[in-house]
Amino acid sequence: MEPIIFGIIGVVFILIAFLLDEFNTPVNQDSESYQLLNLIGSGFLTYYAYILNSLPFIALNAVWFLASFYKLIRILYKS
Numbered sequence: 001m002e003p004i005i006f007g008i009i010g011v012v013f014i015l016i017a018f019l020l021d022e023f024n025t026p027v028n029q030d031s032e033s034y035q036l037l038n039l040i041g042s043g044f045l046t047y048y049a050y051i052l053n054s055l056p057f058i059a060l061n062a063v064w065f066l067a068s069f070y071k072l073i074r075i076l077y078k079s
């Protein structure tokens with residue numbers, strides 16, 4: 001599989017989360033679906049950055065992944 005596919009998938013997930021947050025009120029930063037989309041997207045982008053050996057983007061997307069994971073766990077335990 002071409003490495004760029006991982007980058008494209010990651011970007012699509014994160015952009016879907018962003019657009020749903022902007023235009024669909026049930027999906028926002030405090031919803032499970034928003035955080036799950038960001039978690040999946042940032043996971044793919046972290047892997048893609050790793051393939052490219054791009055340390056700044058590995059760091060950026062790994063932090064994004066961890067923040068989404070933390071927020072998702074908090075949302076799930078609050079329910």
